[in-house]
Amino acid sequence: MGAGSKVALVCLRIWQLVCSVIVLGILSSFLHRISNAGATRDGRVVYGIVTASISTVFSIVFIAPFLYAFLAFPADFILFVMWLVVFCLLVTRTGSSTCSSPWFYNYWGYYWGGWWRSPFFVTGPADIAWSGCSQWRTVLAFSFMAAFAFLVSTILGAYVVAKYWGKKKDDTGTEKTGIVTNSPTSQIGGPTQLGGPGQTGGVVETGPGTVPGQPGTYTSTGQPGTYV
Numbered sequence: 001m002g003a004g005s006k007v008a009l010v011c012l013r014i015w016q017l018v019c020s021v022i023v024l025g026i027l028s029s030f031l032h033r034i035s036n037a038g039a040t041r042d043g044r045v046v047y048g049i050v051t052a053s054i055s056t057v058f059s060i061v062f063i064a065p066f067l068y069a070f071l072a073f074p075a076d077f078i079l080f081v082m083w084l085v086v087f088c089l090l091v092t093r094t095g096s097s098t099c100s101s102p103w104f105y106n107y108w109g110y111y112w113g114g115w116w117r118s119p120f121f122v123t124g125p126a127d128i129a130w131s132g133c134s135q136w137r138t139v140l141a142f143s144f145m146a147a148f149a150f151l152v153s154t155i156l157g158a159y160v161v162a163k164y165w166g167k168k169k170d171d172t173g174t175e176k177t178g179i180v181t182n183s184p185t186s187q188i189g190g191p192t193q194l195g196g197p198g199q200t201g202g203v204v205e206t207g208p209g210t211v212p213g214q215p216g217t218y219t220s221t222g223q224p225g226t227y228v
Helices: 003-037 043-061 067-071 073-100 102-112 133-177
Strands: 203-205 217-219
Touching: 003 043, 003 067, 003 102, 003 133, 043 073, 043 133, 067 133, 073 102, 073 133, 102 133
Parallel strands: none
Antiparallel strands: 203 217
């Protein structure tokens, strides 16, 4: 894990946190207005709040640039998919019309601006003074940016983890191939070499029961470095 990877991860976590908090704040505020009006809650808005809440907690917990934060890249991918779904679900509510769509001025803008307190027939966004238009555009923009941020953190985490385990595997292999076996040690009661290669020598065998000071059995082959 290089310094660049750590800095990039922290920056991504901060940006993910910012996007999640912004979306969470706007959608929660809208849901509060809906509750005050006693209107039906849109399931897509609720799903967006749930995703933003999970992402906020996740970004705080995994903001430290340690190995465990990079190992969480599968969770990053799951959140990327969740944010992508949030963006697709919300953007299909208004389509390319955005603030000019019937859903916007009959639901989002209508309740955001509190027009439900004095009910009237709405024919367009101008009737509600384009209430909540900037907030709606902000939700769409930051939902998309949150999805992209989690995609980048997924790629970064997978790359760092693969590089880390590859290096660890190479180090383990080097340690295994670099082991040197020690020569056998002499055993008590076993043969003791008196002369090395190129020297005349023999072997004194002191078998079990040999008493020090008494003659032992000595055999010499007469060949340098060999013994029986």
